[in-house]
């Protein structure tokens with residue numbers, strides 16, 4: 001067998017929403033037709049290693065665990081992933097800043113590895129660019145996002161679109177995409193308000209953006225037919241070259257392909273029962289770390305109860321009001337603080353709708369599984385993802401919050417019923433089925449746009465890539 005020629009280093013940020021698509025990228029690289037000539041080394045920390053080993057089982061990827069910095073003020077010991085942080089919104093900055101002290105260990109390990117062809121590292125890990133420059137290989141950035149969100153976000157920041165707007169709901173057109181209107185309430189405070197140059201969160205963003213702009217390209221978890229307007233815009237107006245390689249969730253999972261028999265979880269058995277009785281189920285989940293206030297959660301619960309639909313709700317670190325489960329009985333199942341296989345749930349025949357916080361991975365998985373979405377954005381760039389899914393792709397309907405920012409139970413119930421039983425739901429389902437077909441086509445060997453882009457990327461960054 002020929003010696004391996006292409007060596008790719010991957011370094012995801014320590015957050016499930018970022019690790020998962022990067023691990024899928026590892027799988028995609030290793031299943032590409034160049035695979036025989038590709039080796040992949042993935043970096044993480046000791047406590048994240050088991051998750052990586054599990055996700056990459058059956059592949060020849062190498063995992064290197066670097067010690068996570070100790071004694072970081074505010075970060076409890078033993079926390080190496082953001083989903084274990086007690087309050088992600090306030091601790092994201094010190095947690096991310098602390099990763100910089102991994103740089104010497106990272107560079108020591110890199111120096112001992114076979115020649116690296118290129119590295120893909122998370123945009124949050126700004127300091128990895130310096131390591132790549134020192135060791136003399138290109139760095140591509142990955143954020144796990146689509147292309148539309150950074151295009152719109154850049155415009156909101158650069159033009160200070162929302163800084164003079166008083167009302168939370170006043171709609172302002174985005175100059176580069178005038179048919180898109182943004183509102184203050186669609187952004188968490190950090191994202192719309194101008195910040196002092198000394199603000200630690202602002203300083204972190206500046207470091208990340210600066211490092212990104214000096215990198216050799218950016219990978220988006222999207223495909224050309226999904227958001228052509230934004231991808232073309234990015235190509236024409238940004239120096240950073242975009243590579244659209246998604247949907248990464250379609251990367252082959254060798255264990256699944258071998259049809260490995262796994263023990264069925266209680267929720268999968270519950271879904272089987274619903275399917276056997278001919279019942280449709282709404283899947284409800286808010287990502288790996290969403291923080292939702294008790295009041296908002298209570299309204300969601302009461303809305304689900306009022307809707308009378310069957311639902312499977314995966315809850316993280318939150319409690320819902322007493323008596324809820326008894327009242328909904330057989331109709332609903334609540335899974336608390338367990339890691340579920342969300343892709344499998346979405347692919348289950350009984351699942352016909354997804355009430356989602358609109359994390360980009362969730363939306364891609366839902367589109368690929370042909371499941372229409374009820375968008376309930378919570379934080380980060382999720383409102384922009386929701387906008388893309390509702391207004392551009394028309395695969396989602398969106399809940400509307402009352403003037404106090406809370407989505408009331410009546411609104412939840414009405415939109416859930418419309419999604420699961422109404423005409424609107426049928427229309428969204430037709431659209432999502434069409435995008436799902438395009439998604440699969442994008443990764444088709446030899447002909448798909450994302451497949452070809454990956455091929456070109458390997459050729460561009462590896463002299464011996466052919």
Ligand SMILES: O=c1ccn([C@@H]2O[C@H](COP(=O)(O)OP(=O)(O)O[C@H]3O[C@H](CO)[C@@H](O)[C@H](O)[C@H]3O)[C@@H](O)[C@H]2O)c(=O)[nH]1
Pocket residue numbers: 016017018020143144145286287288289290314338339340341342343358359360361362363365379380381382
């Ligand atoms: O029990 C669980 C919980 C989650 N997931 C998976 O975890 C990922 C969650 O990712 P995502 O839906 O994107 O949500 P977040 O975890 O909230 O992701 C963060 O990262 C995303 C990518 O950058 C952003 O789009 C989001 O706004 C940000 O909150 C998905 O692949 C899910 O399938 C599971 O498989 N099982």
